[in-house]
Each structure stands twice: as C-alpha cells, then as structure tokens.
Amino acid sequence: MTHTPTFLGQNRPLNTCLIQIDTVAEARDLARNGAFAGCDAFALQLEQFSPAERTEKNIKTIFAQMGSRPIYVTNYRRHANGDASDDELLEGLLDARRWGATLLDVMGDYYDPTPGELTMDPTAIERQKAAIERIHAEGGEVLMSSHVLKFTPAEEVLRIALEHQARGADAAKIVTAANSDEEELENLRITALLKKELEIPFLFLSGGTHNQRHRLFGPMFGCAMWLSVPEHHRRSTKSQPLCRAVSDIARAFPW
Numbered sequence: 001m002t003h004t005p006t007f008l009g010q011n012r013p014l015n016t017c018l019i020q021i022d023t024v025a026e027a028r029d030l031a032r033n034g035a036f037a038g039c040d041a042f043a044l045q046l047e048q049f050s051p052a053e054r055t056e057k058n059i060k061t062i063f064a065q066m067g068s069r070p071i072y073v074t075n076y077r078r079h080a081n082g083d084a085s086d087d088e089l090l091e092g093l094l095d096a097r098r099w100g101a102t103l104l105d106v107m108g109d110y111y112d113p114t115p116g117e118l119t120m121d122p123t124a125i126e127r128q129k130a131a132i133e134r135i136h137a138e139g140g141e142v143l144m145s146s147h148v149l150k151f152t153p154a155e156e157v158l159r160i161a162l163e164h165q166a167r168g169a170d171a172a173k174i175v176t177a178a179n180s181d182e183e184e185l186e187n188l189r190i191t192a193l194l195k196k197e198l199e200i201p202f203l204f205l206s207g208g209t210h211n212q213r214h215r216l217f218g219p220m221f222g223c224a225m226w227l228s229v230p231e232h233h234r235r236s237t238k239s240q241p242l243c244r245a246v247s248d249i250a251r252a253f254p255w
Helices: 024-036 056-066 086-099 122-137 154-166 180-195 212-221 243-252
Strands: 012-019 043-047 070-073 103-107 141-147 173-178 202-207 227-228
Touching: 012 024, 024 043, 024 056, 043 056, 056 086, 086 103, 086 122, 103 122, 103 212, 122 141, 122 154, 141 154, 154 173, 154 180, 173 180, 173 227, 180 202, 180 212, 202 227, 212 227, 212 243, 227 243
Parallel strands: 012 043, 012 227, 043 070, 070 103, 103 141, 141 173, 173 202
Antiparallel strands: none
8 A cells, every 4th residue: 555645634733843954964864863753744944955955866865864754845935045936936845745745835925925924915815826726736735824923813813724724725824922821821722713613734833932832732722733843953943842752742642
C-alpha cells in the first residue's frame, strides 16, 4: 500500500517540527534532530534560504531527513525573498510541492498586501482561488495564513477563518497575540469556538507576552497541530515549544 503523507483527516493533532534556518546543512541537521525527538510532521520556511540555495537538489536533501512524514512549507514576504512578487512566491511553493512538500502556505493577502494579512479585494480573492486550484491540481494541500499579531476578538478571528475556508483552503492559520492571562485564556476559548464552527482544520496561535499555554494546550481545544522546534537557535522563534516537550505532552494526553 502506498503511503500518502497528509495533514488532513488526522484523528489527533500533529507535532509539527518547524525548521527555521538559512543554510541547507543546518536544516538537514535540525530535521534529523526533530525526527529523533518524535515529531509527526515537519514545517520548512523556504524564505530563510537564499535563491541560490533553494534548488531542487538542496531542498530534496532536507526533505530526505524528514522521512515519510507530511511536510508543510511557507514562502513568506521576508528574509531572503526581498522584492519577490506574490506570483514568484507561489511558484516557489509549487516547486516545493513537486519536490515532496505536502501543505503549502498561501497568505491571506496574496496579490494585495494588507495589515493583518487578509485582503478583501475581489480581484485579489479571485486570484487566490485560482492559486489554490493550481496547488490542488498538483496534488497539494493548502493552508491559508493571516498573521494579525495583536489580540483580536472572537468574532473577528472566526470571520478570518471563515474567509480562508470560503476561498478554498484546506486549513486555516491565524496568529494573533495575548498580553495578559485574560487574553490568553480568551484565545483558548476562541480555539474551542473555531473547532465548533469551522469545517476545515485550523492552527490558531498567540504571539505577545502570554503565549505558552495557548501554544502548548491549543491542540487540546481543537488546533490541528503544534508548531514546535527541535532546539532554540539563532533563527528559531523563541515562543515555539520544543519538539521533545510536545512529544511528552502528546503521549500523556488521552486522545
């Protein structure tokens, strides 16, 4: 039987090990460490690598360390991407799909850069839908992301997620923030609300000063994955939990 890696239809959240580094050799090492730490899936940030390093051979050598696990890739407008157009970012994602990636991150403001990363421009939305259709035609899965990066009321978080769903995404990703115990607990409540209201899987994360409980326990309330890191280093997001810690939590929870 052929194994087809997927982020969809899982019966428990996936411990997804995020590789954020700017050299291929280090990325291979981090991927190997994540596999030993017990992750279920991987995420790779293409935007970290220079265009010269972002070759089929190099990316495939990183993917080879990830085994048969599903792979989520981003190609955001930052780091080494410079002035690349959104069409160029999309082509980079499609290349990654052809080289073995599973889930591609389409920003919610593709073709119309917008604070909070969710365009409501009709032309941009139609172009996003066409991009999602292209990815699906190549056998890929689509996550649509919006990095709001500030505390956001429940009704607005739900509106964003429903927009992602309506545009054809297979999964939604929303990053807001929490800067008090009250805001972080509210984000956990919003997580449960998204689980109730959405028809697609989602990842809802907190930035800000109060984020650890949401990042660690969000999957118990409905998030489809953790984003973890194999270790903390010069490029990693310090708020991300360690992969081995998430593995311990996942083993202990009665899914």
